[in-house]
Amino acid sequence: MITNTSGEQVVDAWALAASDSRRFTSAPHTWMSTGRLGLRLGDDLLDNTRRPMLRLVEDTSPGDHDLLIPSCDLARYRQLGVEGYHDNCRDNYFEALAAAAIDALPFLPQPINLFMRVPIGRDGSLSIHPPRAAPGDRVRLRALDDVVVVLSACPQDLAPTNGIGRAPTGVDVAVVDTESRP
């Protein structure tokens, strides 16, 4: 369960199969299953072998979640004029896996951008809008497989990704035992 404590905070999320890091949540395979872009309550997130990994079983937010935009990385912050280091979701992913001594492939899977608001125009245009998630809004993802979940509270502060004039913050994460709380 991921709670958007302060509101408007985007969270990049990934799941890897615990037994095989070559299997990971995949937006294109998920779309083939749901028949549409986006992620809605009840949807299963599939891995790149078309097996279900996570299910969105609760969502008290307005339901904006993005599967299209790549994680921020140092190259992105260079484009935005940052000269030194800037925290970024890509490095957070690899640092989290290294800290847990999890051996993963040296590439970043496409993230699930929880709470991220990216309307698609009729001409296919994409635009990043401030999130609508309010303080306390939460999502609950049920593991359908034995997975490692990686989360990064997005540190983007040079685009409206995490709201306008708002410093990125952490979020609250809880692992809930679904056996005792179905």
Added chain:
Amino acid sequence: MITNTSGEQVVDAWALAASDSRRFTSAPHTWMSTGRLGLRLGDDLLDNTRRPMLRLVEDTSPGDHDLLIPSCDLARYRQLGVEGYHDNCRDNYFEALAAAAIDALPFLPQPINLFMRVPIGRDGSLSIHPPRAAPGDRVRLRALDDVVVVLSACPQDLAPTNGIGRAPTGVDVAVVDTESRP
């Protein structure tokens, strides 16, 4: 240059950096650059480090190219009722790299689906339609980096991907020296 000899044939395409197979063409990073889904004449296809790899410099087809649908694989043909082996773009990718003794990561990057027609509904729904490419329609991709390009004429014959009631075929591929033909 890729010529759709018989028309209606989808071609899955990938580019990998010749010097580093951890860099590959990436739909999400391409969208961040163009600001929209799809691929149009003049667009650069970016890699997962946001560097341009290929440019679509010629396109005599109606311009339908998809970056959203994953490659067909054995799991997909199982879903479609195939019990034995079925040729598929995923295996074609790995077999092509193995035949050329190219050491790539053990995962399949998201393909560029040339000539594939996937209209996006206003509600984000995706549907696979027969291609509009006519016999002889061609695209030319200019390499902007030192790349390995992998192509798979999609063998999908259980969905309208490659037309209805039409057996998948090969396509004509030519490497054109852009120094002498700018």
